[in-house]
Amino acid sequence: MKKKILAFGVSTFALMAGAVNASADEAWRYFIGDHEKAQITVIEQGNDPIVWDQLAEPARLHLSEDGELLFAVQRSKGRVDVAETGLHVEDHGDHGDLHLEAPAWQGLFLTGARPTHFVLHGDEVAAFMDGTGSVAKVDVSAFDDAFEVNYTVTDAPHHGVAVPLHDHMLITAPNMEEPGSLPNHVQVLDKDGEQLGDLHECKGLHGEASSMHKIAFACIDGILVFDEDDLSKSAFLPYLEELGEGRSGRLDGGKTVQFFAGNFGKDKMIFIDVEGEGSFTSVQFEAPLVSGYLNPANSGEAFAHTADGKLHKIDAFSAKIVASIDATAPVDMEQPWYAPRPNFTFAGDHIALVEPLANALKLISTDELAVLEVIDVAGKPYSIVAAGGHLSDH
Amino acid sequence: MKKKILAFGVSTFALMAGAVNASADEAWRYFIGDHEKAQITVIEQGNDPIVWDQLAEPARLHLSEDGELLFAVQRSKGRVDVAETGLHVEDHGDHGDLHLEAPAWQGLFLTGARPTHFVLHGDEVAAFMDGTGSVAKVDVSAFDDAFEVNYTVTDAPHHGVAVPLHDHMLITAPNMEEPGSLPNHVQVLDKDGEQLGDLHECKGLHGEASSMHKIAFACIDGILVFDEDDLSKSAFLPYLEELGEGRSGRLDGGKTVQFFAGNFGKDKMIFIDVEGEGSFTSVQFEAPLVSGYLNPANSGEAFAHTADGKLHKIDAFSAKIVASIDATAPVDMEQPWYAPRPNFTFAGDHIALVEPLANALKLISTDELAVLEVIDVAGKPYSIVAAGGHLSDH
Numbered sequence: 001m002k003k004k005i006l007a008f009g010v011s012t013f014a015l016m017a018g019a020v021n022a023s024a025d026e027a028w029r030y031f032i033g034d035h036e037k038a039q040i041t042v043i044e045q046g047n048d049p050i051v052w053d054q055l056a057e058p059a060r061l062h063l064s065e066d067g068e069l070l071f072a073v074q075r076s077k078g079r080v081d082v083a084e085t086g087l088h089v090e091d092h093g094d095h096g097d098l099h100l101e102a103p104a105w106q107g108l109f110l111t112g113a114r115p116t117h118f119v120l121h122g123d124e125v126a127a128f129m130d131g132t133g134s135v136a137k138v139d140v141s142a143f144d145d146a147f148e149v150n151y152t153v154t155d156a157p158h159h160g161v162a163v164p165l166h167d168h169m170l171i172t173a174p175n176m177e178e179p180g181s182l183p184n185h186v187q188v189l190d191k192d193g194e195q196l197g198d199l200h201e202c203k204g205l206h207g208e209a210s211s212m213h214k215i216a217f218a219c220i221d222g223i224l225v226f227d228e229d230d231l232s233k234s235a236f237l238p239y240l241e242e243l244g245e246g247r248s249g250r251l252d253g254g255k256t257v258q259f260f261a262g263n264f265g266k267d268k269m270i271f272i273d274v275e276g277e278g279s280f281t282s283v284q285f286e287a288p289l290v291s292g293y294l295n296p297a298n299s300g301e302a303f304a305h306t307a308d309g310k311l312h313k314i315d316a317f318s319a320k321i322v323a324s325i326d327a328t329a330p331v332d333m334e335q336p337w338y339a340p341r342p343n344f345t346f347a348g349d350h351i352a353l354v355e356p357l358a359n360a361l362k363l364i365s366t367d368e369l370a371v372l373e374v375i376d377v378a379g380k381p382y383s384i385v386a387a388g389g390h391l392s393d394h
Numbered sequence: 395m396k397k398k399i400l401a402f403g404v405s406t407f408a409l410m411a412g413a414v415n416a417s418a419d420e421a422w423r424y425f426i427g428d429h430e431k432a433q434i435t436v437i438e439q440g441n442d443p444i445v446w447d448q449l450a451e452p453a454r455l456h457l458s459e460d461g462e463l464l465f466a467v468q469r470s471k472g473r474v475d476v477a478e479t480g481l482h483v484e485d486h487g488d489h490g491d492l493h494l495e496a497p498a499w500q501g502l503f504l505t506g507a508r509p510t511h512f513v514l515h516g517d518e519v520a521a522f523m524d525g526t527g528s529v530a531k532v533d534v535s536a537f538d539d540a541f542e543v544n545y546t547v548t549d550a551p552h553h554g555v556a557v558p559l560h561d562h563m564l565i566t567a568p569n570m571e572e573p574g575s576l577p578n579h580v581q582v583l584d585k586d587g588e589q590l591g592d593l594h595e596c597k598g599l600h601g602e603a604s605s606m607h608k609i610a611f612a613c614i615d616g617i618l619v620f621d622e623d624d625l626s627k628s629a630f631l632p633y634l635e636e637l638g639e640g641r642s643g644r645l646d647g648g649k650t651v652q653f654f655a656g657n658f659g660k661d662k663m664i665f666i667d668v669e670g671e672g673s674f675t676s677v678q679f680e681a682p683l684v685s686g687y688l689n690p691a692n693s694g695e696a697f698a699h700t701a702d703g704k705l706h707k708i709d710a711f712s713a714k715i716v717a718s719i720d721a722t723a724p725v726d727m728e729q730p731w732y733a734p735r736p737n738f739t740f741a742g743d744h745i746a747l748v749e750p751l752a753n754a755l756k757l758i759s760t761d762e763l764a765v766l767e768v769i770d771v772a773g774k775p776y777s778i779v780a781a782g783g784h785l786s787d788h
Contacts, residue, residue: 038540054539078530078543108502113528113545132526132547134507136472145448146432149472151507151525157547 027100028347028388029085031070033059035340035356035382040072040083042103043361043375052105055081062118063385064125064140070385071109071125073118080118080127082109082143085387097392110136110149117161121210124164126171133174135162152193158183161208163215167191168231170215173199182206186217186224188231200224200234204247209260211253211299214274216260218248223260225274237278243270252292254299261294261302261316266333269304271316281319285312288333295366296346303351303366305342307331311353313369323369327362328355340380347386356380421494422741422782423479425464427453429734429750429776434466434477436497437755437769446499449475456512457779458519458534464779465503465519467512474512474521476503476537479781491786504530504543511555515604518558520565527568529556546587552577555602557609561585562625564609567593576600580611580618582625594618594628598641603654605647605693608668610654612642617654619668631672637664646686648693648710655688655696655710660727663698665710675713679706682727689760690740697745697760699736701725705747707763717763721756722749734774741780750774 030043038055056079059072063085070083086103089096113131123141128134133154138147152171154160160172160183168190172183185199207218213228222238239247246265253260260272269292270282285306292304294316302314311327314320328342335341340356350372351364361381363373424437432449450473453466457479464477480497483490507525517535522528527548532541546565548554554566554577562584566577579593601612607622616632633641640659647654654666663686664676679700686698688710696708705721708714722736729735734750744766745758755775757767 056540056542078545079540081540107539111504111506111530111543113526113530113547129526131545132507132523132528134526136505136507145501146450146473146475148450149505151472153507153526153551 025391026348026389027391028350028352028386029087029100029103030347030352030361031061031063031083031085031103031385031387032354032361032377032381033061033072033383035380037379038074039379040070041377041379041381043377050103052083054105054107059383060118061383061385062120063387064120065122067387067389069140069143070103070387071118071120073115073127075114075116078111078113078115078131079108080110080112080115082106087387087389090392098389100388100391110138112136113157116159117208119161119163119208121164122166124166126162126164126169128160128162128172130159131157133157133160135160135169135171137162137164137169152189159206161205161217163208163210165215165228165231168196169193170226170231172205186226186234188226197232200226201236206249207251207262209251209253209262211255211260211274212258214253214258214260216251216253216272216274218251218262220247223248223251223262223272223274223278225278235274235278237272237274237280239264239270240280243268243280243282250291252294254294255296257299259294259299259316261292263289263292267306269302269314269319271302271319281317283314283319283321287330290331290333290341291343293344293346297348297366301366303344305331305344305353307333311344311351311364311369313366325364325369325371327353327364327371329358340382343382343384345384345386347388352384352386354381354384356382419785420742420783421785422744422746422780423481423494423497424741424746424755425455425457425477425479425497425779425781426748426755426771426775427455427466427777429774431773432468433773434464435771435773435775437771444497446477448499448501453777454512455777455779456514457781458514459516461781461783463534463537464497464781465512465514467509467521469508469510472505472507472509472525473502474504474506474509476500481781481783484786492783494782494785504532506530507551510553511602513555513557513602515558516560518560520556520558520563522554522556522566524553525551527551527554529554529563529565531556531558531563546583553600555599555611557602557604559609559622559625562590564620564625566599580620580628582620591626594620595630600643601645601656603645603647603656605649605654605668606652608647608652608654610645610647610666610668612645612656614641617642617645617656617666617668617672619672629668629672631666631668631674633658633664634674637662637674637676644685646688648688649690651693653688653693653710655686657683657686661700663696663708663713665696665713675711677708677713677715681724684725684727684735685737687738687740691742691760695760697738699725699738699747701727705738705745705758705763707760719758719763719765721747721758721765723752734776737776737778739778739780741782742784746778746780748775748778750776 039053042050056077062071084104112129156174158174162171173185202219202224204220248262287306287308295301302316313323344353361375433447436444450471456465478498506523550568552568556565567579596613596618598614642656681700681702689695707717738747755769
């Protein structure tokens, strides 16, 4: 079902066309989940927007690492759906050629009791079902009409997370003393689901990310780090006293350099070098942090959106803000976490920021931190991923 | 994907055409899961067979009560797929008109850890996931691209079963003393998943069926019976001493009369009137029972297939064998339960029996107990359901 529901902001577009089209052979497709409506809008320059509404409820969107598959997690309705983004990476041996075909809704991918953390790692996905404390693992590279689902079941339902590592898996162990609380441990499982070694302590675990071959979990008092190449041990990096009160509960991992970033307390972002004994730096904002991520194209850069509406560009290695702009209206952080707050992702040398209450997708250059284009999006654009890149011309 | 893989057994068909086509406006469609191959063959007189092979492994088939949906349970691969049988019941107020359209593969319906007992009750289905001890409930009448899945999670993984009753659910409670053993209790849950009243004891529960508003579970020492109209209590009917050694582990429920049937020990079938204090009758076969069911068109009749290859017609109320024929080759009951044994279902006034090792579907009249037709089916036809009936001519 296709519906035409928006037009590109023509005046803005005319003004900034040169910048947006800097690279004629680059194309990006934005997939935007609405905050209220059970629908996903697909936006791409030069094409009519497409609306997919075969959802049971508003969805959290995730993209496979190769950009070919889009996943729509619908926690309370117990399902995850999948679509083909249309992006195809053709293996040419020494390089991959990128082609963009029409996006295609595929339908049901997984069912489960409260699917929540959805971790895409390499060519695998691990969907943690909080309601049963189990994880459904799928080899995304083998996705077809009859793909197999592998299950690992922990001892009790909990708000957990799993990281699939082919023959191994890192997975939270439920807190059996206080059912319903955050997990306090990570376990390493072999391919038969058998636990290897002891439990690895990570009190109040919430937040996970990978960077190169390191996997980090955010604990109440520090960061627990595994190395994919040797899962027999882990390292624990306690938060430094100088970071002040607080903890991290959301992590992001560098794609070009081994590096981690995370939120910390209400108004800080931390940067973590996990080698050796580890080191932390932090940046303090003047307003509460809404969201912050490392630039996947350059892990030395981070971007953070704060509740005063500002978007900041940060030198991640020195933890210094290098530029700030007014990007959105102020955000009311007194509202619960599921309120319609803005969010952003990256699309090549652009940030793609959705502002639900302004019905807008904003494209912002990562280089100059300039708003290049504002695209009207009907409804409350809320969860965003972007698939694209430099298309092949041969 | 359609493949032509068989021809109707022409000589047999010519001989018996009169009988099979006794009712010109009656049509039946047979859905047959293979024992070894991940495929379902759809067989219908006058049409080329269709093969659906978008499965992850050989599947156990189930049919919705209205005959419109086919479900393919793939236990070890963690998925259930669904297809439209093509049967449509059109509501004409005082009666339902039956129409038959092309069958259509739909694809994924549920994922879960070891989906096993799959109970269709009214317009709901409850798929019990043994691996997590949870049950996924779907309103089949609301089946569409974005159907909702409701979960109920028991205290531990177990080989369980649930019966969906709209605002209530009967569901096994795991045996916490001996994890991995059969459940010893049934619990009644309200629509919020809260337990009503006490646990209802049913030691070593295995086997469930419904008849009219009664729901019965087979326990090691008797039958536990609930009445859908009053779930505050249950009745327990201990096996009579005269039944001898054994227990029931498979039940079937009458569709036209409130009545139950079950296996008992290796070579008996029992019939149970669950009203009041209940009463049991039994029939002893000369060979082990392979499978036995009540005729859905006439609950006063049962049919049983025994390991000597005989098919028996039984007066269910008197528990007397009234006719027997040689229907299949002898069946080796020393093989495990998942061996390629014959199975049968009902299609109007015919029994449709598949004999995997004979690559055959046999149509047998329920009235005369005569083999009317033998249809070659490639592979090892194993799990069978039939959708059809008297088609509307107005």
